[in-house]
Amino acid sequence: MSFSIPEAQPIDLGPQYRAVRARAASAAARFTADAVAIRAYTIEHGAVRPDVWQAFRETGCLGSAFDGPEGAGLLGAALVLEAFAERGIVLWMPVLSIAIARAIDRAGPQAARTAWLPGVASGSVHLAMAATEPESGHNLFAARTEIRAQGDDFSVSGRKRISSGVDLAERVLVLGRTDGGHTTVLVDPRSPGVTVTEVPMRYREGVRQYQLDFEDVVVPAEAVVGTPGQGMRVLWTFAAVERILTAALCTGSATYALDHAVAHAKSRVVTGSTPIGAHQAIAHPLARLHARAAAVRLLVWQAAAGHDAERGQDAAGAAEAAKVLASDLAFDCADHAVQVLGAEAWDERNGWLDHYLDARLSRSGPVSNEFALNHLAERVLGLPAHR
Incomplete structure (x- = not known):
């Protein structure tokens, strides 16, 4: 069961994207009953369950996300991630x-x-990110990690926290200060001088979370992404894409929560013979969340399409707006689902506490909603910045 979202939208998905969405929904539907076990598998084995990962790879979204105008682009990737999340499979x-x-x-x-x-296109490689630090958080300009030229190579020293899924990744993209700016390098987390420490966060986002300590870690010059000293240019692209795809996961997770809450409200009878969904105290919040989901979904699609069209600052603003609204939606849907489901939601075997906590985390990361709102206030609305 899934919601029927209105087809009228400010962007025309067209047959290509409708086909992408349909294929992804069909692939994900095979695993709906295993959503809790799939999450546990990744945590226990340091890998996405092979049959799920194969089905995800076959959607083609990994390669088409960056293979130019012939592919489905970022919008295609957003549609696929959203479709899997609608089935409780958050990748x-x-x-x-x-x-x-x-x-x-x-x-x-x-x-x-x-x-x-x-x-990355074939799905044989995972990449992770190490940007935030204990002292500066999401203020990347205040990062203390140093990346210094050392002959033909570079040396990395510093601490990063929090980094997701390092145990799954072949390389971690590390941002650090360098002479005249910032630099980004791809570091093998198994390199000498790297200490990887798990942070006990109860496996938020369905993966393990880590602190990374770098002590004079030598990386070759070919590990640099972009141009030395101009690493923030790399981060701008990364951040916008991350925001949009995070928003896609959030809208999918919101629908997953709504679907289950609606099904329960239709069948659960507490007094008399009338299901609890007949009461407006239950029905109206669900209806309002459904309306919000329809609107937010369109914004996420529009933000992805804008990034594919290289719309610059407009696309960046849309990405921030999509992340804020989608994460708030995901949390509100999860919260209300817990209320509707009652004791069922608190039974740890059903996975709802993880769903609820992951939705809550989405408001704080991978960028806090406050930082996203700062961008909208200063860069979109032109309000004065606090320095």
Whole structure:
């Protein structure tokens, strides 16, 4: 069961995108009953369950997200991630891999494109991100990690926290300060000098979370993404893509919660013979959330299409707006589903507590809603910045 979202939208999905969405929904439907077990498998084995990952790879969204106008682009990837999340299968690593691959594709150099894009496109490679730090959080300009030129190589020293899914990743994109700016490099987390420490967060986003300590970690020059000293240009592309795909996961998760709450409200009888969904105290919040979901979904699609069309600052603003509204929607839907489901939601075997906490985390990460609102206030509305 899934909601029927109105087909009228400000962007025309067209037959190509409708087909992408239909294929993804069909693939994900095979695993609906296993959603809790699929999440547990990733945590226990450090890999996405093979049959699920194969079905996801076959959608083609990994490669088409950055293969130019002939592919389905970022919108196609958003549709696929959303469709899987609607079935309770939230795949976080593709968000990071696609966002980093898209940044590599835009910023280069060609050696990095050749080394990493085919693996991401085929699904044989996962990439992770290490940008935030304990002292500065999402203020990346205040990062203390240093990336220094060392002959023909570079040396990385510093601490990053929180980094998701490092145990699944072949490389981690690390942002650090360098002479005259910032630089981004791809680091093998198994390299000498890297200490990987798990942070006990009860496996938020369905993956393990880590702190990374770098002590004079040597990386070759070909590990640089973009141009030394201009790493923030890499991060701008990464951040916009990450925001949009996170929003797609959130809208899918919101629908998953709504579907279950509606089904329960239709069947659950507490007094008399009337299901609880007949009461407006139950029905109206669900109806309002359904209306919000329809609107937010369209914004997410529009933000993805705008990024594919290279609309610059307009696309960046849309990405931030989509992330804020979709994460708020996901949390409100999860929260109300817990209220409607009652004791069923608190039975840990059903996975609802994880769904609820993941939805709550989406308002704080991968960027806090406050930082996203700062961008909208300053860059879109032109309001004065607090310095």
